Amino acid sequence: MTEVKRHRSDTKMVPVPSHSIVPERDINEIPVLETRHLGIEFGGLKAVDDFNITIGKTEIAGLIGPNGAGKTTVFNLLTKVYEPTSGAVLIDGKDLHGMSIVQASRLGIARTFQNIRLFDKMTVEENVRIGLHNQIKYDMFSGILRLPRYWKQEKRQHERAMELLDIFGMQDLADEVSGSLPYGAQRRLEIVRALATDPKLLLLDEPAAGMNPHETEELMENIAKIRDQFQIAILLIEHDMSLVMGVCEGICVLNFGKIIAKGTADEIQANPDVIEAYLGKKREGGK
Numbered sequence: 001m002t003e004v005k006r007h008r009s010d011t012k013m014v015p016v017p018s019h020s021i022v023p024e025r026d027i028n029e030i031p032v033l034e035t036r037h038l039g040i041e042f043g044g045l046k047a048v049d050d051f052n053i054t055i056g057k058t059e060i061a062g063l064i065g066p067n068g069a070g071k072t073t074v075f076n077l078l079t080k081v082y083e084p085t086s087g088a089v090l091i092d093g094k095d096l097h098g099m100s101i102v103q104a105s106r107l108g109i110a111r112t113f114q115n116i117r118l119f120d121k122m123t124v125e126e127n128v129r130i131g132l133h134n135q136i137k138y139d140m141f142s143g144i145l146r147l148p149r150y151w152k153q154e155k156r157q158h159e160r161a162m163e164l165l166d167i168f169g170m171q172d173l174a175d176e177v178s179g180s181l182p183y184g185a186q187r188r189l190e191i192v193r194a195l196a197t198d199p200k201l202l203l204l205d206e207p208a209a210g211m212n213p214h215e216t217e218e219l220m221e222n223i224a225k226i227r228d229q230f231q232i233a234i235l236l237i238e239h240d241m242s243l244v245m246g247v248c249e250g251i252c253v254l255n256f257g258k259i260i261a262k263g264t265a266d267e268i269q270a271n272p273d274v275i276e277a278y279l280g281k282k283r284e285g286g287k
């Protein structure tokens with residue numbers, strides 16, 4: 001087996017009362033995410049059932065599972081795209097019950113999508129500035145009349161967009177039309193746009209999809225860098241196990257909508273239920 005290059009520190013993970021684990025450094029902080037018995041049904045199918053996780057304030061966590069396990073549905077529940085049929089989601093200790101997608105986003109949750117969703121006719125910088133727009137501080141009149149306050153804010157927004165693009169070394173691409181970028185660069189831009197909303201929790205849905213091994217390796221470094229620089233939590237869905245095992249501190253495994261394992265990368269890789277879910281190993285006495 002090829003050795004997985006690690007970008008996670010050897011974090012000590014400690015148990016919390018909700019039967020999850022969080023990094024020891026986050027133990028005295030309010031968890032950025034806590035779900036309690038979260039579930040949703042679609043016409044009788046329990047796509048997600050009794051889903052309980054806790055994610056520490058600066059944790060890099062992974063959500064994995066075979067195709068159709070319910071991973072993207074979890075993201076849709078966390079971001080209020082779907083209303084749960086049971087249970088609760090708490091972001092930074094606040095219950096999302098009754099909130100809209102926009103209100104949830106204001107609490108500090110941002111995401112990228114499995115299928116890239118950029119404004120592909122707009123430039124790279126414009127896409128990032130859409131993420132920044134909540135932070136615009138001038139009033140309508142300053143904007144219409146182009147008062148000094150407007151130009152000051154414009155300059156700040158440009159500088160911030162450039163700083164964010166610099167994370168992935170994308171400053172030179174600021175004026176390119178985003179739809180013309182190679183696939184890997186579009187994925188990186190989506191992450192930058194999500195970061196522009198100043199999240200506490202960044203959800204990445206298959207960030208390495210379509211990337212070559214070199215790009216995936218770089219992405220792994222950048223995920224660790226983003227967490228260190230912004231001191232935020234990151235929860236990622238990914239099928240690329242080298243990425244998951246290389247960067248995630250805590251991992252949660254879903255199968256048929258239910259959590260079958262939670263633990264560190266080493267624990268998950270050695271867990272017989274996980275191996276069975278992935279490899280379809282028959283139980284003893286089974287056919």
Ligand SMILES: Nc1ncnc2c1ncn2[C@@H]1O[C@H](COP(=O)(O)OP(=O)(O)OP(=O)(O)O)[C@@H](O)[C@H]1O
Pocket residue numbers: 042047065066067068069070071072073074
């Ligand atoms: N809006 C919906 N209406 C009906 N069924 C849905 C809906 N959204 C998801 N599902 C079902 O929920 C289950 C979980 O789907 P989901 O997309 O969350 O899986 P996934 O783990 O993200 O899969 P993949 O790894 O292939 O992306 C599937 O059976 C899917 O068909």
